[in-house]
Amino acid sequence: MKLDHIGIATRSIEKGTKIWQDLFGFPLLALREVESQKLKIAIFDAGGGVRIELLEPKGEDSPVAKFLERRGEGIHHLCFAVKGIEKVLETLQSKGIKLVDEVPKRGVSAKKIAFLHPSSTNGVLIELCEK
Numbered sequence: 001m002k003l004d005h006i007g008i009a010t011r012s013i014e015k016g017t018k019i020w021q022d023l024f025g026f027p028l029l030a031l032r033e034v035e036s037q038k039l040k041i042a043i044f045d046a047g048g049g050v051r052i053e054l055l056e057p058k059g060e061d062s063p064v065a066k067f068l069e070r071r072g073e074g075i076h077h078l079c080f081a082v083k084g085i086e087k088v089l090e091t092l093q094s095k096g097i098k099l100v101d102e103v104p105k106r107g108v109s110a111k112k113i114a115f116l117h118p119s120s121t122n123g124v125l126i127e128l129c130e131k
């Protein structure tokens with residue numbers, strides 16, 4: 001498992017860009033809109049193969065809007081790249097880890113992604129991805 005990206009919930013990608021790009025110098029790699037999750041995503045290269053993904057909700061019913069309401073801006077999830085994601089999920093589940101996605105779905109920048117439930121991972125939402 002290798003850290004792939006850190007997802008950060010924000011109310012404003014524009015403001016976030018001032019921190020991550022203008023202040024820290026991380027180049028903006030992409031700006032995307034994900035209709036299925038009602039999200040705007042800005043992806044920055046944080047070096048060492050790790051990206052920062054800013055997540056801004058596009059509507060009140062976006063899962064990230066609910067997160068912002070409950071917890072405010074901050075780290076939303078960590079994503080680790082794995083090989084053989086189905087097998088990894090099966091192994092984790094057999095060890096008692098609660099899965100949000102039992103079957104991987106298509107991600108924004110990865111072929112397959114799946115989330116683990118924060119209740120079994122120290123309160124941290126963890127995403128696994130396979131490129």
Ligand code: ZN
Nearest residue numbers: 007053079127
């Ligand atoms: Zn992610």
